[in-house]
Amino acid sequence: DIQMTQSPSSLSASVGDRVTITCRASQGISNYLAWYQQKPGKVPNLLIYGAYTLQSGVPSRFSGSGSGTDFTLTISSLQPEDVATYYCQRYNSAPFTFGPGTKVDIK
């Protein structure tokens, strides 16, 4: 099975900072990659699908890029409400594995 890794596992940044999270697949997955945000105590929320398409209603400070094996999620200007754990997920073929998550908090 294709494995998903994320880096870093956690980060702390200041409000207004640009934040980048990386997701890597052990084999190429084209652009079948989604990003989710899970705030503490809440259910996951889809941010991006198709590696770079922003889900309706998601703020434009979130963006995604990449294809094949290497992907990034960028928050252009970190806001207090962005404190959450972020997960990537591949969906090119079953099993549709999630990455281990990246916890983001405010410095």
Next chain:
Amino acid sequence: EVQLLESGGGLVQPGGSLRLSCAASGFMFSSYAMTWVRQAPGKGLEWVSGISNSGGSTYYADSVKGRFTISRDNSKNTLSLQMNSLRAGDTAVYYCAKDRWGHSSSCDSWGQGTLVTVSS
């Protein structure tokens, strides 16, 4: 508004069985694939199982293959997960989620989850 309401969670002994249900409303249920995702306490998300809109294609994580069975009833807008031979490692909150289209993909709506605890 999409609504997904899971039920059926609870405490079960190792080796036991449990059936989870997810009642869907607010969208054309028969047009969308559906997914079960679980999250052990304090841990990350784990994809468990998916089913196409027609029910003709089903998919499982290796960790549950042969023990769990996903199914759907499009006439009742209901998704189910039959869980047999439960283990302590199956303890988690189980989320029902709606896929973005008819075949398994990313999930754009999630239920609140139901807690399954496997313990003696």
